[in-house]
Amino acid sequence: MSSVLLQDLTPVLSLTISSLGARTARIRHCFRDCPREDLAMPTPVEQWVNQVAQVTRPKNISWCDGSAAEYQRLIQEMLATGTLIELNQKEYPGCYLHRSDPSDVARTEHLTFVCTSKQEDAGPNNNWMPPAEAKEKVGALFSGAMKDRTMYVVPYIMGPVNSPYSQIGVEITDSPYVAVNMRIMTRMGKAALDRLGASDNYVKGLHSLGDLSPERRFILHFPEERLIWSIGSGYGGNALLGKKCFALRLGSAMAREEGWLAEHMLILGIEEPSGRTTYVAAAFPSACGKTNMAMLVPPASQKGYKVWTVGEDIAWMNVGADGRLWAINPEAGFFGVAPGTNLHTNPNVMATIRQNTIFTNVALTPHDTPYWEGLDGPPPHEALDWQGKPWTPDSVTKAAHPNSRFTTPASQCPSMSAEWENPQGVPISAMLFGGRRANLIPLVYQSFNWQHGVFLGATMASETTAAATGKVGVVRRDPMAMLPFCGYNMGDYFGHWLRMGQRLSQPPQIFRVNWFRMTSEGKYLWPGFGENLRVLRWVLARVHGEVGAAETPIGYLPHPTGIDVTGLDVSPEALKELFAVDRPGWMEAVAGQQEFFTKFGDHLPKEIWQESEALARRLQA
Ligand code: OXD
Numbered sequence: 001m002s003s004v005l006l007q008d009l010t011p012v013l014s015l016t017i018s019s020l021g022a023r024t025a026r027i028r029h030c031f032r033d034c035p036r037e038d039l040a041m042p043t044p045v046e047q048w049v050n051q052v053a054q055v056t057r058p059k060n061i062s063w064c065d066g067s068a069a070e071y072q073r074l075i076q077e078m079l080a081t082g083t084l085i086e087l088n089q090k091e092y093p094g095c096y097l098h099r100s101d102p103s104d105v106a107r108t109e110h111l112t113f114v115c116t117s118k119q120e121d122a123g124p125n126n127n128w129m130p131p132a133e134a135k136e137k138v139g140a141l142f143s144g145a146m147k148d149r150t151m152y153v154v155p156y157i158m159g160p161v162n163s164p165y166s167q168i169g170v171e172i173t174d175s176p177y178v179a180v181n182m183r184i185m186t187r188m189g190k191a192a193l194d195r196l197g198a199s200d201n202y203v204k205g206l207h208s209l210g211d212l213s214p215e216r217r218f219i220l221h222f223p224e225e226r227l228i229w230s231i232g233s234g235y236g237g238n239a240l241l242g243k244k245c246f247a248l249r250l251g252s253a254m255a256r257e258e259g260w261l262a263e264h265m266l267i268l269g270i271e272e273p274s275g276r277t278t279y280v281a282a283a284f285p286s287a288c289g290k291t292n293m294a295m296l297v298p299p300a301s302q303k304g305y306k307v308w309t310v311g312e313d314i315a316w317m318n319v320g321a322d323g324r325l326w327a328i329n330p331e332a333g334f335f336g337v338a339p340g341t342n343l344h345t346n347p348n349v350m351a352t353i354r355q356n357t358i359f360t361n362v363a364l365t366p367h368d369t370p371y372w373e374g375l376d377g378p379p380p381h382e383a384l385d386w387q388g389k390p391w392t393p394d395s396v397t398k399a400a401h402p403n404s405r406f407t408t409p410a411s412q413c414p415s416m417s418a419e420w421e422n423p424q425g426v427p428i429s430a431m432l433f434g435g436r437r438a439n440l441i442p443l444v445y446q447s448f449n450w451q452h453g454v455f456l457g458a459t460m461a462s463e464t465t466a467a468a469t470g471k472v473g474v475v476r477r478d479p480m481a482m483l484p485f486c487g488y489n490m491g492d493y494f495g496h497w498l499r500m501g502q503r504l505s506q507p508p509q510i511f512r513v514n515w516f517r518m519t520s521e522g523k524y525l526w527p528g529f530g531e532n533l534r535v536l537r538w539v540l541a542r543v544h545g546e547v548g549a550a551e552t553p554i555g556y557l558p559h560p561t562g563i564d565v566t567g568l569d570v571s572p573e574a575l576k577e578l579f580a581v582d583r584p585g586w587m588e589a590v591a592g593q594q595e596f597f598t599k600f601g602d603h604l605p606k607e608i609w610q611e612s613e614a615l616a617r618r619l620q621a
């Protein structure tokens with residue numbers, strides 16, 4: 001393995017390689033204004049690009065400028081190679097279908113590592129490899145990996161272009177699919193390079209499809225170097241490095257160092273009939289309805305309410321001068337789950353994905369339109385399934401992969417908030433933590449205070465979904481919906497949350513929610529989707545001190561009339577069940593929570609233990 005990737009080159013070697021390569025690179029990314037004398041001195045990013053090229057040996061290097069012309073050129077190239085399939089341009093203008101390798105359809109958590117010098121810094125929540133070993137092992141896979149391929153250099157900004165809270169990343173990839181998706185998901189190209197200038201303050205992300213073999217697939221994070229290596233996968237969460245790898249795993253580690261929060265949360269604004277708008281951030285595990293909730297359409301019964309989308313997957317939150325928590329959405333697009341998406345569950349996203357969208361692993365109808373389970377209307381009489389095989393409604397297999405996705409620009413979404421690109425972000429008044437739980441967890445309840453709220457987030461558990469490889473429907477602990485995304489020891493992460501609370505003079509109120517309670521016959525107790533606004537109205541009323549609540553051992557629950565259920569098919573028995581506190585069930589849950597917390601040893605803040613013991617005492621009282 002060449003030592004080029006293992007550590008920084010010595011200045012002499014670096015300069016020799018870089019000054020040659022950098023000139024070529026400069027000529028290629030001719031959108032930049034370069035004074036002649038500047039050509040002698042490669043910028044840090046040019047040096048890194050040339051170092052990587054020495055090892056991965058691409059056929060050529062293409063610096064992405066993020067222009068529409070470049071996007072179109074890449075699309076045409078992928079249509080020619082079959083990487084993309086053109087959809088019906090009349091019905092879906094600017095939309096394409098991509099079929100991934102059948103072994104590469106979801107995040108692979110077991111192949112995802114945090115490579116810190118000390119294992120305890122990664123914590124029991126992460127797979128760990130020592131950095132040197134990781135570089136030795138995976139560096140060998142990068143050697144020559146881009147031979148006969150174009151290497152795309154993708155500079156991007158996470159966050160609004162002019163926000164002081166935004167950060168810059170550069171992804172080097174040999175996948176044009178990744179390059180075009182990064183243009184949808186981030187502010188990509190010239191704007192990022194202009195903001196970066198000659199600085200070396202950016203997150204480096206190196207990605208190669210490798211040979212797509214799961215045996216040679218690794219997603220590595222080096223928080224101490226702000227570096228990501230990903231090889232062997234083209235799947236969004238593994239390959240669009242701005243998203244989970246940067247905005248959450250490295251982002252969370254950076255946020256701890258710098259005093260902010262990087263969270264797996266949607267952000268929305270609720271406008272009441274009075275005109276007052278209140279912003280809410282909500283953490284749900286993958287494929288638990290964040291996209292739908294962020295774009296919620298108030299049902300006809302909820303006259304005068306409007307929901308405005310700020311973000312649907314990730315929130316970066318900073319303490320404002322006013323002591324409130326201010327959130328930006330670092331992304332510029334949505335990477336949403338297709339199955340189950342329809343005009344009832346999410347009309348806003350249905351309007352968004354009608355143009356300029358890349359669909360991955362959905363089925364293809366004879367009219368060249370996309371299809372997935374749960375789409376409006378009857379299924380097509382025949383189709384090609386997500387692998388391109390003939391499919392009919394009688395087939396025993398699904399037409400679309402359960403984790404099939406769309407990548408679509410946020411700016412196309414009808415419910416986007418006027419504030420979604422506000423450089424300061426929006427002030428968060430409430431935070432929700434929600435899992436997918438058939439039992440035990442009430443529809444909604446509120447924490448007693450910030451510390452108890454952190455405990456509510458820390459004790460989240462949820463049934464697994466198809467967003468990650470592995471068994472679906474198994475309850476697993478997933479604190480703050482961050483288990484797969486916290487880039488450091490989660491014990492320290494809880495400590496960071498507690499410290500953040502001390503810096504907030506007007507902290508958001510914290511709630512648990514659960515839209516997924518079921519009867520013993522497996523029927524949902526709560527209608528969900530747009531009707532969740534009724535629950536959000538109680539949240540708003542609590543935030544603004546306009547309604548009382550019942551104090552119970554687990555937190556504040558709505559009074560029996562607290563949630564307006566007028567016109568809903570929710571029986572009084574169902575409502576009772578939705579708000580019951582099953583003490584023996586909770587005692588069992590406490591035991592499971594404590595077993596989980598024990599794993600973090602000394603890293604677990606004493607306040608979390610205190611909350612756990614206090615909950616047990618209240619339940620026994
Ligand atoms: C996602 C995920 O893609 O959480 O957003 O897996």
Ligand code: MN
Nearest residue numbers: 264285286313
């Ligand atoms: Mn997500």
